[in-house]
Every structure is written in structure tokens, then in C-alpha cells.
Amino acid sequence: MFVIKPPAYLNDNVNYHRKKKFFKRFDKRVNNNQTYDLRLIILRHAERVDLVLGESWYDHVFGGVPSAPPQSYQHALLPQALPHRINTLLYVFDPPITRSGEQKSYMKGQELGRYGISVDHCYSSPACRSVLTASAVLEGMNRPSVPIRLEPYLFEPMAWNQPLQMLDTISPFMSTRDWLQAGYNIDRHYQRLNDYLNPTETEYDFYNRSQYFFQSIERRHGGAAAGAGRGFGRSRRSNVLIVGHAATPLVFQHMAFRQPFNAEAFGQQCGNIGFLHTLVLERNATNRTWFMRPIMASA
Template sequence: MASAVLPTRHRRDESIKRQKSKSDRDILLQMGFTKQRAEKAIAATGDSGVQLASDWLLSHVNDPHLDQNNAREYILYLCPQGALQKEVVEFAEKSLNSCGWNGSHAYFPHITLCPFFTVEDSKVHDVTCAVLKMATKLRQTPGKMKLDFFSQINFIGLFVQEDFYKFLSDITNQVGEELNRTGIKFEPHKKQLHMTLAYQYQTEQHDKLLAMARDINLDTNVRWEFRLYSRDISRAQCEVRKVLKAYTPQLGDELELIDGDFVYVEPSEIQDSKDGWYSGISWLTGNSGYFPGTYTQRTADTRTWTLHRSLPMEAKVEILPRETPQLPPPLIPVGATPIDPSPSHVTQGAMPNITHSNGFGLEDDTYDNLWHDSKGYAQVKKKPPLSEPRKLFVVRHGERVDFALGKEWFDMCFNDDGNYKRSNLNLQRELPKRKTHLEFIKDPPLTVIGLHQAKLTGENLLESGSTVFCIYCSPSLRCVQTATEIFKVYNLPWKLRIEPGLYEWTGYQAGVPRWMAPSELLQHGYPVDTTYVPQYPRERLVEDEPVEVLYARSTETTKQILKNHELEGGNLLFVGHAGTLELCTRLLVGKGARNINDYKKILPKVPYCCVCAIEEDPARKKWAMIEPPSLPLTHGRNYSQRIIPLLQ
């Protein structure tokens, strides 16, 4: 990250005192929410700021359970990232399709580090602080973490070897000690640490599942993350169903099904229903009612969990063959329940950390390779080299409506009640509903031409052979709409990630507008990952930021995102503003930040949907500017006057 250069201060005014920053709870109280609702919202959104908490409260305004004082359950996981995760996810999909649902399908790949512990909403920040104190210790790993492949009649999994078991136990116990000091009851994990591949399945399916597990490739460098999750304790025994198709209620007792939502259903509802209609509760809104079961599908419980914090732990996994597993006395007797049948085997998915199209709420990374011999013991196979250096494509958004039609577009299209009616063919037929239509003034949408520009750009990138692994975009609506059009062309499995660090210069914009929250965007059909935790949260943005800070902020965001995807490789695509093409690449390729005058000069020269590209030298870990793979997009001006007056 490039450090911002501050000028030396000579003037002082001791009469000016910095106001003590208020807590998120205090701000929500000032906004008119009750103490119980404010604390509940902060806990439900992972202690991630006022914006998410207030958005959650507004979306649950009709939730009949909103004022119930139910504590949440928390748990610590060690989650793999990269190719290993991908392989385990693929195994889960194959086993589900071939053998049906088993206990492991309720969670994403993980190693459970402790039992669930209950925390009152008023103490959520204490849990956050206790976990964050482990950041330094997690970078002091004793070396490579080794896992042993193990199976019995009703269990298939990977066990952590003793040397790393002690390290992980010590870390977890230190979190527990911090929590106990605050009055939160925490019990250490007493079971052997392991990652479950399959359990709670029919005995006759064991050989088939074992054969599929032997196809998993685990010879890889894997990135591990130490994570804190929580779940709504009142929904712990419910089945979670993903909405496959939206449904508008026809009767008063029916539940609206929203794209991207999940529904909590009591297991007895599924068993006892005679007409295929189930009674359930919406995850997004908390509303209850009957809904058609065929419009939903069972999915991982953890897709409705909240990710509070995720800390990296540098470690590599290695699967070793072992003729006779040297485990302590039979932890999994043949025919008995697996070691840990509780939901502590749980796993993004938004989720909160990641939303995934595979139905397991698993993360968006790729996994490595392991195979097994005829005896079921793991063998090591070398990881193939990356086929090509990874690239970063940066794209400006398409034509924005206020620049194309002038700022008067707003008054021409909205009446006093906020109802929208387009007044020009270059305006979209419909716009997403917002808290207030006034938000469109500072956060305008694309024109119809802008949407087409974005689609053409995505198609040309695809035609050029440029692959894209994941798309990140600025929270501005015009950037989200541009990214969505490109996303549709590529049909990616990973949803769009909204990153405030890619927002334009606040000194140019004169402040930070209120953007649509990821959950709002998802409700309106934009393929947004509601579980993504930004690298540069909105709260860090400052008004009238100096250009030096702008360059530093953009570079910091870019570097962190690139680092997060370092193991699995693959090209990334950013969608931002006119300056984003410069801000996210210039320092990365070894050049210095421009001064304010030079930076302003380049902004008018960047056309809509302009693309720039940089490429990494894998050996030197250096980035260089390359010729973008897409063709330029040029079109002429079309005047707005009607033809009739000209002919009269």
C-alpha cells in the first residue's frame, strides 16, 4: 500500500476538540431505534457498521419476531480457501446427486474449533475484540498443517495431526479466556479436530461415497482462515430452503418468495404437508406465511449464518498415507453416530461471507488435488503449473443518465410522490425501488445505451478469449448495472462483490451518497454476493479526501483483493469510474501518484466502458500494463430535439 504524504502543519487551534466517536449502537439510538433492536441488528449483521445494521432493521420492519430477545449462538471455524475447497465442494455435489442428502451437506468445508457458545446481543463487540486479538498469533504457525485421511462405515473425513492440533487448541483457548473475562461462557473443544467429508448416511452407501472421496485431489497449497460465525438460535432446528423462483402472494396468509432469499421451515412441515405448501419464515425479511415448496430447494444451513470476522492463517495442507490410523480409542465406532454430529460441522455465504450457486453456501475459491490408492490411503500428486499469468481488467461504467440527459432528467421522470415514468427512449423502463427516489440524484443509473455498452464490452472480452474468475465493482448503481451486464455475458458461478474501496474520488463527488445495500440490490435481481466482507468498508471513506489518500485507498483495495485470489489464480475484473482505471493500476506497475491537477486532466479523457489491463509476472510478482484485449467502443451524438418542430 502506498502511504499518503501529509503536509506539515503550522497552524494550531486548541479550541477545536475532536468529538469522541460514537458507537454503532449510540448512532442507531439517535436514529430512533430502540436499544434492543439496535443491538439485535448489530449482532445479526456481524458487528460490521451502522449502514448494514440500519438496512437490516428496515428490511425487517414487518418481522413479528423483531422484538424477541433471543441471544445468538457463535462458533469458531478454520476454513480452507483455494483449490482444496473447490474439490471438497465438487465431492459434496456429486455425493448429493448420487447418494442423496447426508449430514455434511448442511455445512461448507471447515474444521470446528469449539462448541457453540451463546452471547447476548449487547456483548457482540466483546466477541469481535476477542477474535481480533488473535491476528498476530495466527501468523505464527508452527509450519505446514498436515491432515490424515480416515474413514469408517458411517464417516469419511480428514483429521488434523497432533503438532498442529496443539497450536489450534491454544489459539482457541486464548479466545475463550478473553470471552470468559467478559462474562461469556466458553468451553474448550474436547474432540479431535477434523474436516468432515460425509456422515449420517445409509451404511450401504459407504463404499460408493468412499470411492468418490478417493477422487478428491488434495495435493495443494491451501489458505486457511480463522472465522467467527453466528446464527439465530431460534432457527437452529429449522431446515433451510433456497428460493428458486419468485412468488407473489395470492392470499393473505401466503409468504412472498424473493430471488436470493432463504426460507426457514420446521422439519415437521415437510413431512406432514399434504399439498406441497409449507409454512416458513423469510431470512431476508422475517415475514411468515405459506409458500409452494416446489419453488424452493433444500440448501446448507450455513447460508443463513452471519460471518463476523475472518483472519488469515498461513499454512499448507499435506495429505499423508497411513496404513493404520493411529487415532485415540475409537472415536467413531462402526455403526455409531459420527464424532461430531452437531451443527458444529457447519460452514458464505452472505452467509454472510459467500454466496454460491452450488447450494452448499460454500466459498468462491478453488481447491487442490488428492487421490487415494486401492486401500483408501492418500497419495500425493504434484500441482500442475498455472497455464498463464493472471490479469486484472479495469472497466469504467457505461453511459450515466445525468450526463446524457442533463441533471433535469430527475425532474422530468419523477413526480412529487416519487413515481417514475421515463421521458426518453434512452431511459430504462423501470428503476429499482429505493428508500427514497431522491437517492437517484447523487447515485444515478445507466441509460439504455449504457446498458448496451456494458453488454457489448462483456461480449467482446469473452470473444477475445479473456477469462474472468470474479468481478468486483464500486457500490454506485451505474457500476453495479455495468458489472451485471458483463456478469450475464460470462455467466460466472461467483456473484458480484460490492467493494466501497473502488468508489470514485469523494473530493470530486462532494461526499459519499447513500448506495443501495447488497441485500436491496439482490432483491431487485442484481446478482450480488451479500456475504462479501469489503476490503475497504464504507466507514473508512472520508469526504473531500486528498488525491494522495485516493491513490492510497484504491491501491490498498486492489492489492488486498489480488492477494486474496493469489492461490487459485485466475483473472479479475473491476468495474468502477473514470479514475478507477488509473487509481487501481498506476502504483501497482511502479509509477507514482499524480498531483491533483494532472489527475483531473485525465478524467474527461476516459470514455464509457473503457478497459485497461495489467498482467502479473508470476516469478517476480510484478505487474505491468498490457494492451487491453477489447476493441474500442465509439458512437456519435444523437440530439434530443423532436423532429416535428424542425419541420414546421
């Protein structure tokens, strides 16, 4: 003989009341983790060596010799694994970070890791200071296996870099092959958006190429994957590290929140962006609007 018991309602369940606090905490944590489908961790590079030693830093470190001897790379202010270049004079146009900056980049990566932020993909300006920063941050996050994608569209406004304009068609940046030979994990298969940077571009031109890169990131890494079972879909969340210059976090903020762009005001604001300044943007998985994660600040 079967005995039919009355249905047990959840709110009348003794065990539910005992565990109610746990469920609330669990639901809150899961819901917070599921709100975004794309996260961008955007950094300015670390401390530049030329801003520490001054304009004569190249003579002080390399002795003004384009083919400097290996011991020159052992200077106490230089990163421990600064890539060797056949013509060290190009470092005048593409200065590295300091050893202290490299250490702080590693610590920044550790800080991000403590916040539970991971990285699936990494993009960097081709400038030496940005690549070295990106590599150290990934090491600090315990994500050295993530290859760095060199993207010229992440370089600072050309209007702000008169020495680089003097080179005309000569690129001061190291190639993917050069970085690989130096032992850095660079994505050799990445197809850059463009290798050409207009030496006469304006701040508005910079904004346009930055927007093109921003949209390419949304196309490449945004979206949802089809779910299985019971008609539910699951979010495919991507965490992307982007390392550039003082203008990088600010221009991404302008684009994400559709803020008006004024070249003069933008330049003044960039002057307040410190080394390793960090901006974390997350895109809502439902309505695709961007919001800022408030836990990060300048180093």
C-alpha cells in the same frame, strides 16, 4: 533374443519434422496462457443518464416526486431493470446508466468473451452506475452466476463529488439487501474493506485507499497452488472483473507499474477516460511483475 536398437533422437524423427509447425504453435499457445497467475479486467462504468438528459434529468424522468410511481421506471432512457427505491431522490446523488449504456456493457462482455477472457470474481463500486454496468458485462460474458461484491473503496475520489459531500452521514447507495430484492446477483457474504468514505479526502487519500484495495486483491486472489506428480506446481490463475469510475483504470495502472502520482495531472488524465474504458492487467506468475494486455481499448 533381445535386439537393442539405437536410440531415436527427436530431431532425427521423421514424424517430428512433419509435425514441427504444430508443436511450435502448441508450445507458443500454452506458454502464453501460463505466464500469468492473476488477471484484472478493470472498467469504467457505462454512460450516465444525467450526462445525457442534463441536470434536470430527475424532474424529467421521475417528475420531481420522491415516491415516483412504477411507470416512471419505464422511461426509454433508463435501464430495463432499474431497481425501485422508496426515495427516488437518492438517484440524484447516485445516477444510473442509460439503457444504451446497459446494452453497450452487455456488448463489452461479449467482446471480452471473444478474446477468451473469463471471470472468476467481480468487484464493483457501490454506485448504481457501476453495479448496473458490472451486471450487464457479466451477462454478456455468459457469467451471470458470478456474484458482484460491493466495495466502497472503489468509489471515485470524494473531492470530485461535491453533491455527495452534502449528504454527510447519509449514504445514497443501495444496500446489498436492496440489490438482492431487485433481483441482482450480489455477494451477501462479502466483507467490505470499509463502509466509511471520508467526505474531505484528497486525491492522495483516494490513491491510498485504492492501493489498500489493490493489495487486498493480490492477497486474496494471487498465489500458486501445489501441484501433484513429478515435482511440478500448477498456477492457480484468477480472473477478476473490477468496475468503477474514470479514476479506477488509471489509478490501478499507476499502482501496478509504480508510476509517480501527481494529483493535478491525474485529474486531467481522468478527463480523457471514456465510458466503458477497459484496462487488462496480468501479473507474471514467476516474478510477480505486472504487464498490460494490449488487446483492449476504450469502447
